[in-house]
Amino acid sequence: MATNQAGKLPSDYSEGSIRVLKGLEPVKQRPGMYTRTDNPLHVIQEVLDNAADEALAGHGKKIKVTLHADSSVSVEDDGRGIPFGLHPEEKAPVVELVYTRLHAGGKFDKGSGGAYSFSGGLHGVGVSVTNALSKRLEVVTHREGSAARLAFSGGDVIEPLEVRKLEAGERKQGTTVRAWPDAKYFETAALPMGELTHLLRSKAVLMPGVSVTLVNEKTRETQQWLYKGGLSDYLVQTLNGDPVIPLFEGSGHADKNADNFAEGEGADWCVAFTEDGQPVRESYVNLIPTSAGGTHESGLRDGLFNAVKSFIELHSLLPKGVKLLPEDVFARASYVLSAKVLDPQFQGQIKERLNSRDAVRLVSSFVRPALELWLNQHVDYGKKLAELAIKAAQTRQRAGQKVEKRKGSGVAVLPGKLTDCESKDTSHNEVFLVEGDSAGGSAKMGRDKESQAILPLRGKVLNTWEVERDRLFANNEIHDISVAIGVDPHGPNDTPDLSGLRYGKVCILSDADVDGSHIQVLLLTLFFRHFPKLIEAGHVFVARPPLFRIDAPARGKKPASKVYVLDEGELAATLDKLRKEGVREGSWSISRFKGLGEMSAGQLWETTLNPDTRRLLPVQLGSLDFGQTENLITKLMGKGEAAARRELMELHGDAVDVDI
Missing domain, CATH: 3.30.565.10 (Histidine kinase-like ATPase, C-terminal domain)
Known part of the structure; x- marks a missing residue:
């Protein structure tokens, strides 16, 4: 609490100065x-x-x-x-x-x-x-x-x-x-x-x-x-190119015997594949437009990809050496998707992105079997669609190989503890900087080997705010990070060579507790100070692992389940949902993760690594510009700045949650 010279509390701070905002x-x-x-x-x-x-x-x-x-x-x-x-x-x-x-x-x-x-x-x-x-x-x-x-x-x-x-x-x-x-x-x-x-x-x-x-x-x-024909009517009117195959339209909703979903939950969709023109993509949840997409769109992508992939495997259409990825199928898809979800969770007050994890499984479980059936009933159209996807995969792989050849000369030896990914396609690859060896072990087992690399870090990274650039490599962890991502340290006014970048996404993955937050801050300090162009180009991300797990008992036809939630707010919303499903108050148990090491490989994949269900935040400069951000970080991380830090704490101390 700030005090004035005489050591008393400021006189204008009393019961009357606490405002309770009522009503609206x-x-x-x-x-x-x-x-x-x-x-x-x-x-x-x-x-x-x-x-x-x-x-x-x-x-x-x-x-x-x-x-x-x-x-x-x-x-x-x-x-x-x-x-x-x-x-x-x-x-x-x-x-x-x-x-x-x-x-x-x-x-x-x-x-x-x-x-x-x-x-x-x-x-x-x-x-x-x-x-x-x-x-x-x-x-x-x-x-x-x-x-x-x-x-x-x-x-x-x-x-x-x-x-x-x-x-x-x-x-x-x-x-x-x-x-x-x-x-x-x-x-x-x-x-x-x-x-x-x-x-x-x-x-x-x-x-x-x-x-x-x-x-x-x-x-x-x-x-x-007034649309009598619904989604297909509308999509045909807005499409930019001619569809390669007829429109794939369908709908699926859970009935009262469904195990995992409430009666009525499901989706209606209409998808068109075109060779050229800008794709038209619109999605809705309970009629609310979700302009930033979300988990229901991931479910559509997942369902389309798996159906096309199984058709290609069934008819042995994949050329040797070609690896199919979800975006190869999705890149040329235009669609209108309307999902119905009970108690949806949104990101942002205006609900522009759906966050409900179950929506991936919900939409995918209806789309995949419907498309598989349709493709196998219309094999000629199926082959045309397969051709489109394979062509996209070949183009993508060729682009990846060109970059690889350029980088071939004088490659540094990669750090021994880096578990690299198989793909050479930089745009699709990701590296996770993981705190601690135990979490690193779970992450290695749970990751997608094709495109996800893991670099475990031991202990706390050095605070590099005041470290000279040429002294950085004396620290092993920082040397390993730089060599693994393939970019040399640089300043805000340098033009570093980013052509050597080995991963499109560099993701900081630390525990959801105080130590984890500290490690996150130290790594963000390193990137902002010594790799600013990576942040500017949008390559740095922070992964948000869940803080709580709820074990809910079986209810009706729904089996017992485990639900992961990010924070206190989501915890409250999820418990509300359980109450509505008729679960007796207090019959669930809530455990709090102290660290990533407590998660099994499967849990880590589902909550933090799987692109469809994880929460990954891009790191960007906020409302402050580069100079102002630099001044603020100096106050927070500078060695001689204890007085400035204290002042910040006094000003904003009440806005900070302390985790004891």
Whole structure:
């Protein structure tokens, strides 16, 4: 705690200075944590998602979005209407709670009696964020023979609930929400029309038979989308080249007898393979567009690759010396993928990437058998697809060999403890710098020998912040790292020869505890100080191993299972999911990994090495530029900087979690 000269606490720090943000205050204080602030599209999307959820649950056939002349936007649906009776515990109208509480809504009530089985994810912030960031918001809900209306401003009720009986000829059910987004929260108040129309069109694509209309009062234009044919209809209209083989379309969902997945979970997909043109790739989870992809896309890639690979093996089509990789099949694929996942986990507040690990197996388990069957029923098309994939593999291998020849002269002897990979394709290869020999042993056994190399490091690496470049190699570990990756140490203004780089990804893999974090910092210091061009070119990554394992008992038809989670937040979400599946409170056990050495080779592969299910963070300069970052690291890592470090701790000490 900082003290003033007299040794007393600063006088302005008292009970009254601790702020508890109530209701929607946190959203107004930090809108960027809850939504995109470049424009109001995402807050409108929250309202749209609710209308789509009604249609998805089978209760609506029409969604209409109107851009009014006064810059407000309204969304109208013919769903069931939001209930407006009093909530039994909160003693306030339900519709009011939905718009004024961060964690309220029908989507939390999962299971047999829940109103929604599948919905656009569970950040649980939803339309209350739209309300908090709007100057005015009006809701009219029609249900049970009545219409109820209320209005808000900045998240507060300004016109309380009014209920009236419906008149003859009025629509029977549905909700209309009209919002006036508050310009002060957004960089621009204008909605990006291209993104909005794309979003509306995609909703229509994913819900065949539901009509989506956009009315623009200023330009007096109306657009309507209705796709009877669903995904294939849409993909054919957006493709950039001619498909080599007919479109592969399918869908698969778990029934109530499925062992590993909840009833209704699954995917619909349509895939086209073209020889040229930019591939079209769109994926959705519970109708939410996942622009950054995620584990459901990995499942599609996995399913396509394994089906094509088994077809090639069955018909002995692979030329000698050619090794097929997933991207050889995937490179020319255009697709639209719509997955349904119960309680999806997303990365980022606006849900642009799906993180749920089970989604890889879920999608792959439906795609692979369907494509295998199709290819073996249409052998000629199968051979055309195989030809396309083999051609891609040969091109890739030729490119890898060219680089190899250039590097052939005067190669340094690789360090003895490096377990190298078999492939010579730099773009695909990865090296993991692993803390400790025991973890190194598990990693060697669990890795993909083809493309993953392991370099175990003994003990803590030297703090190299103030070490002269030509003295670096006196340290064995650093010498080994430099020789293994094939790049010499350099400064920020040098132009090092990166043609010798042996791995496209250099991954730091350390325990999830305090010592592991220290080793991670020492290695990041080494790369930032002595290999800055590797970071600049995007070759350095940090692997994030899980911190907890949950052993869940058998439940119903689901066998006992082990679930790995990254941190406290994921732990809470996973336990919630178990409760919803009917697991008795406390019948699971939670163990915390002290280190990677505790994991078996299989566990390490599944959680940390497998490209489909691991979490790998690219290392980049954040909001600070190179010079500012350098100054900050000097404070943290410099030898004579104890006073500066102390000041940093005093300023930010309360933001640090201490692991004891």
